[in-house]
Amino acid sequence: MPGISGDEVLETIRNRGISPRVAMVTAVDPDFDIIDMPFDDYVIKPVSRDDLIETVERLLTASDYEQKLQRYHSLAGKHATLLANKPQSELADNEEFQQLSDQMNQLQEKLDDQVTSFSDDDFKAAFRDLDAGLPGADQAGE
Numbered sequence: 001m002p003g004i005s006g007d008e009v010l011e012t013i014r015n016r017g018i019s020p021r022v023a024m025v026t027a028v029d030p031d032f033d034i035i036d037m038p039f040d041d042y043v044i045k046p047v048s049r050d051d052l053i054e055t056v057e058r059l060l061t062a063s064d065y066e067q068k069l070q071r072y073h074s075l076a077g078k079h080a081t082l083l084a085n086k087p088q089s090e091l092a093d094n095e096e097f098q099q100l101s102d103q104m105n106q107l108q109e110k111l112d113d114q115v116t117s118f119s120d121d122d123f124k125a126a127f128r129d130l131d132a133g134l135p136g137a138d139q140a141g142e
Helices: 006-015 032-035 051-086 088-093 095-116 118-124 129-132
Strands: 023-026 041-044
Touching: 006 023, 023 051, 032 041, 032 095, 041 051, 118 129
Parallel strands: 023 041
Antiparallel strands: none
């Protein structure tokens, strides 16, 4: 991009507190400096239209999966809290709790279906944020 480098764009995005999926599309051959750059995929030009579309679709799939997983985690936390604090008889008779359980089950099925279709690259993209937060993740591959 004229006037600004890709890593400067990435830094600006991250400094604004947003965390979109990012593919670096560049004519520059990768070097070790990419290790610390917060992007999900590195595509070297020239890139075909089909390869670019595939990359974007993979990143969208990862983002969709992450959103579903966050929603599931939220529902599961509420479910666990109610299970721990309410008698079983009260839970069984409560329509809202039953709806919560149904939502969790439906979402779990969607997550299971989606993850079975993941390629290795899909897994890497989907779990980027989780992997980045693990202790020692900055030393991965060493």
